[in-house]
Amino acid sequence: MKGVSVIGVGMIPFGKYPDTNITDLGWPAVKAAIKDSGIDARRIRAVYSGTARGGAMVGQRIMGRLGLAGLPIVNVENACSSSSSAMAQGVMAVSSGAHDVVLVIGVEKLTKFGGGTLPLDEDDWEVRLGLTMPALYAMRAQRYMHDYGVSLKEVAGVPVKNRKNGALNPDAQMRKEVSVDEVLASRMIAAPFTLLQCCPTGDGAAAIILASNAVARELSTDPIEVRASHLTSGRFMSGFRDMTSPEITVRGARETFEESGLGPEDIDVAEVHDAFSIAELIYYEAFGFCPRGEGAALLNSGATSIGGRIPINPSGGLLAKGHPVGATGAAQVVEIVRQLRGQAGARQVEGAKVGMTHATGGGISGFDHGACSIHIFQR
């Protein structure tokens, strides 16, 4: 197995681009990643392109627009983990020796659905009966608060922190800070979630260039090594399951740490899948940044703020940077690479050497989530 490094990243600011088609959302991110890497675009040997709701052949459309098609292009759909799953395919392609330079794309246009909650597949039993993603996470939140005696005010601290970070990120969709009172007073979506506890709907694109370590040393002045690349699916459980501890991420985290020989104490900065306020607290616990039930205490201590022991979602996360679902995983990688290179500007986590990304999703009956992909990077 060959070592793999990130040699270029790029993205467009997440936001609402109703008049731009998905192809034209995607190519500027690819061009930015190529420019960032400094390589000749013809060195790219294969493309892994993730989108959840973008339709067919999105990778070909984007590469065709840039005049770079004619190489293997694989389109990946894995709901909110689409581009993090594409990333895992790209890492595998390079580590196996099949290709020495590959491109990973994540792109999504959600404004085409005209607002409201993310459309889900009505073939699914629970979706047909009325389940929505906010309602699913809301049930997790209700149960979590019930089991651990955590108040909604404490849970609302997550969007407060992440909006503060997003205000420092020029690529974030939501750039205004909010207070706990504003979070709690915003419009009710699915109790206990008010609007500001839910990620916004929007559009975006991000791209990553990966190379074997040997090629990275030759082509790049500042490669960031991939220490772990993990992808799994949820386990189907038709009966009881504990909604306060996400089976897929707990198992994914354990396997990722085993693969890398690292542990939660080694992570300097992480981007985790905070689609809704409660999610971030649950993921602190799933990754072992704190014990079960102590997520709110960890947040309140300031440990997960920029400047704290383990800053989480310095980009603003899904809650502030935005969550154009298929673009999210790739954009998390962009953020962590910038953090490890020391290029994160006002939201820089000082001295960060090891960073992690985590994207999970897919609301289907009987699963905690459909897919989960975790990556660890080291400079």
Next chain:
Amino acid sequence: MAEAAAPLTRPHLCGDALEVDASGRAMLIGGRCADCRSETFPRVPVCASCMGETIRPQAMPREGTLYAFSVVHVAAKKWKKPMRIGYVDLPNGARVFTHLEGDDLAIGDTVEVDVGTVGEDEEGPITSFVFRKVKR
């Protein structure tokens, strides 16, 4: 004289997963695997425990415990708002995603199945199984 046409009845949203007897008593019908005996709701053509394909209809317990719920204000137009939904754990090990009725719900409540109207669209009311708190 021609007989009056039978009234057109719209199937429940949940199809044959809900049976209502002549007295109006609702019962959920799930599946029971003939090979490994695991019981699931809803009934599906193959068993996720043993891949057996002989899954017989099985009446589910009528009462269960409310595991988690949400009162939902933003959802597709067809649903009655606020839409109360949740997971109910049945004593046979099945967990049921369901609409709920009543505004005094709490986690841990004992709830029982009934038939209810959960929404409305251009074809008229949408009916399905619902759970509501057992009053003792």
